[in-house]
Amino acid sequence: xxxxxxxxxxxxxxxxxxxxxxxxxxxxxxxxxxxxxxxxxxxxxxxxxxxxxxxxxxxxxxxxxxxxxxxxxxxxxxxxxxxxxxxxxxxxxxxxxxxxxxxxxxxxxxxxxxxxxxxxxxxxxxxxxxxxxxxxxxxxxxxxxxxxxxxxxxxxxxxxxxxxxxxxxxxxxxxxxxxxxxxxxxxxxxxxxxxxxxxxxxxxxxxxxxxxxxxxxxxxxxxxxxxxxxxxxxxxxxxxxxxxxxxxxxxxxxxxxxxxxxxxxxxxxxxxxxxxxxxxxxxxxxxxxxxxxxxxxxxxxxxxxxxxxxxxxxxxxxxxxxxxxxxxxxxxxxxxxxxxxxxxxxxxxxxxxxxxxxxxxxxxxxxxxxxxxxxxxxxxxxxxxxxxxxxxxxxxxxxxxxxxxxxxxxxxxxxxxxxxxxxxxxxxxxxxxxxxxxxxxxxxxxxxxxxxxxxxxxxxx
Numbered sequence: 001x002x003x004x005x006x007x008x009x010x011x012x013x014x015x016x017x018x019x020x021x022x023x024x025x026x027x028x029x030x031x032x033x034x035x036x037x038x039x040x041x042x043x044x045x046x047x048x049x050x051x052x053x054x055x056x057x058x059x060x061x062x063x064x065x066x067x068x069x070x071x072x073x074x075x076x077x078x079x080x081x082x083x084x085x086x087x088x089x090x091x092x093x094x095x096x097x098x099x100x101x102x103x104x105x106x107x108x109x110x111x112x113x114x115x116x117x118x119x120x121x122x123x124x125x126x127x128x129x130x131x132x133x134x135x136x137x138x139x140x141x142x143x144x145x146x147x148x149x150x151x152x153x154x155x156x157x158x159x160x161x162x163x164x165x166x167x168x169x170x171x172x173x174x175x176x177x178x179x180x181x182x183x184x185x186x187x188x189x190x191x192x193x194x195x196x197x198x199x200x201x202x203x204x205x206x207x208x209x210x211x212x213x214x215x216x217x218x219x220x221x222x223x224x225x226x227x228x229x230x231x232x233x234x235x236x237x238x239x240x241x242x243x244x245x246x247x248x249x250x251x252x253x254x255x256x257x258x259x260x261x262x263x264x265x266x267x268x269x270x271x272x273x274x275x276x277x278x279x280x281x282x283x284x285x286x287x288x289x290x291x292x293x294x295x296x297x298x299x300x301x302x303x304x305x306x307x308x309x310x311x312x313x314x315x316x317x318x319x320x321x322x323x324x325x326x327x328x329x330x331x332x333x334x335x336x337x338x339x340x341x342x343x344x345x346x347x348x349x350x351x352x353x354x355x356x357x358x359x360x361x362x363x364x365x366x367x368x369x370x371x372x373x374x375x376x377x378x379x380x381x382x383x384x385x386x387x388x389x390x391x392x393x394x395x396x397x398x399x400x401x402x403x404x405x406x407x408x409x410x411x412x413x414x415x416x417x418x419x420x421x422x423x424x425x426x427x428x429x430x431x432x433x434x435x436x437x438x439x440x441x442x443x444x445x446x447x448x449x450x451x452x453x454x455x456x457x458x459x460x461x
Contacts, residue, residue, distance in 0.1 A: 002033055005352050006351070022339045024211075024337055025045075026206060028054070032251075032328075039240055045207060045332065055241065058194065059206045062307070062308020062309050063307065064243070065308065067292040069168070070271060072168045074267035091171060098142060107119070113275075114290075114291065117157060118150045119141070121382065122384065123383065134166050137159075138162060155452070165231025177235075181195075190245060190246060195237075197224060208312020213431055238330075247317060251324055274295055281424075282420075284342060301353075303319070304319050305319060313331065316338075320349075327344065329341045329344050339434070361437065367419075374448070379460070386398070395425070425437075
């Protein structure tokens with residue numbers, strides 16, 4: 001362990017202080033340095049039962065799962081069974097979206113991996129618990145429209161990763177969960193990573209919690225998202241140690257701890273290589289996207305990682321492969337788990353590697369004078385409707401979940417958007433006290449066609 005890395009005692013003490021400060025029910029923290037892991041935990045896994053969190057507690061890792069699904073696809077690339085720039089229909093001839101045949105046929109595997117397919121993909125409807133759940137989900141993708149032409153923009157797309165999971169199923173002859181176990185979990189010795197709730201019950205497993213603006217922590221009404229969304233991150237649970245062991249394989253160029261090769265060095269390098277530049281956003285957000293990985297620019301250093309969010313749980317993973325250094329934080333509270341993750345990453349990367357994370361964005365001190373009327377309107381994407389309105393020279397956005405997510409959290413009030421320039425606004429989040437970037441683009445007759453806040457929403461009406 002290098003100089004400057006905190007002891008497990010210090011990690012535990014700070015984590016206990018910060019879980020209380022940021023209103024997080026429970027958290028597990030792990031630091032990987034040179035092959036050695038230090039871990040700590042704080043709080044409870046369930047604020048109704050009061051069971052304490054330990055370092056071996058299983059949390060839902062959410063969309064960090066996308067790096068696992070990408071790894072399975074890259075194994076198939078290594079085996080010559082998948083080509084990244086081949087149309088997805090090469091492997092799923094019956095694949096359908098709600099678009100013309102030429103557009104559907106043009107969607108490539110690489111575009112699914114990099115969220116550039118154009119498919120409106122926050123689709124979380126359930127399709128049962130059978131071995132055909134993923135296949136049934138992919139068949140239902142026939143109703144998902146294109147928000148933009150494939151390859152022309154970037155918009156986070158969960159459905160694309162379920163399609164990738166189905167490619168894994170078809171080419172391996174196994175369910176996605178079975179392929180994950182046989183091709184990744186077993187070779188890596190990950191005995192504390194599961195995809196089924198009945199398997200999670202065999203471990204100390206966290207329940208999700210929601211935190212309201214009054215800072216009241218309430219256990220979430222449901223434990224997980226639909227089983228069929230597993231390849232995108234709906235179901236997998238892992239301990240912080242298992243998550244870091246998976247990350248370590250990527251830091252070793254595809255080699256497991258026992259020396260066995262899991263991925264080729266070329267595949268690992270391609271996953272970490274910049275594929276897409278994201279719309280400019282201030283603050284801590286990723287600047288670029290690789291294959292599966294989010295790519296961050298922190299103090300001139302390229303940090304790699306991914307975040308995950310499920311019902312009442314938030315996870316965060318950051319690694320610096322050339323330093324053999326990684327940090328994983330698993331929490332069971334939303335949205336405050338993100339605040340805790342930011343504080344922990346800023347502390348550990350700063351103290352240990354002297355890497356400074358970007359500061360969180362804040363609105364300009366002087367009001368930016370812009371005609372706000374053209375921004376008002378309704379913007380929609382799958383699972384969300386965003387109403388933008390102007391009132392007394394101020395702009396507000398009200399987001400309402402629709403579809404399968406509609407009843408999982410209370411409706412948000414209208415949140416003010418503070419102008420930075422004609423395209424970039426900062427939305428104040430009363431739950432966390434932070435500001436999140438919102439971008440408007442493709443202006444026609446002075447009115448924006450798109451609203452971007454991690455996902456692209458298109459103006460309607």
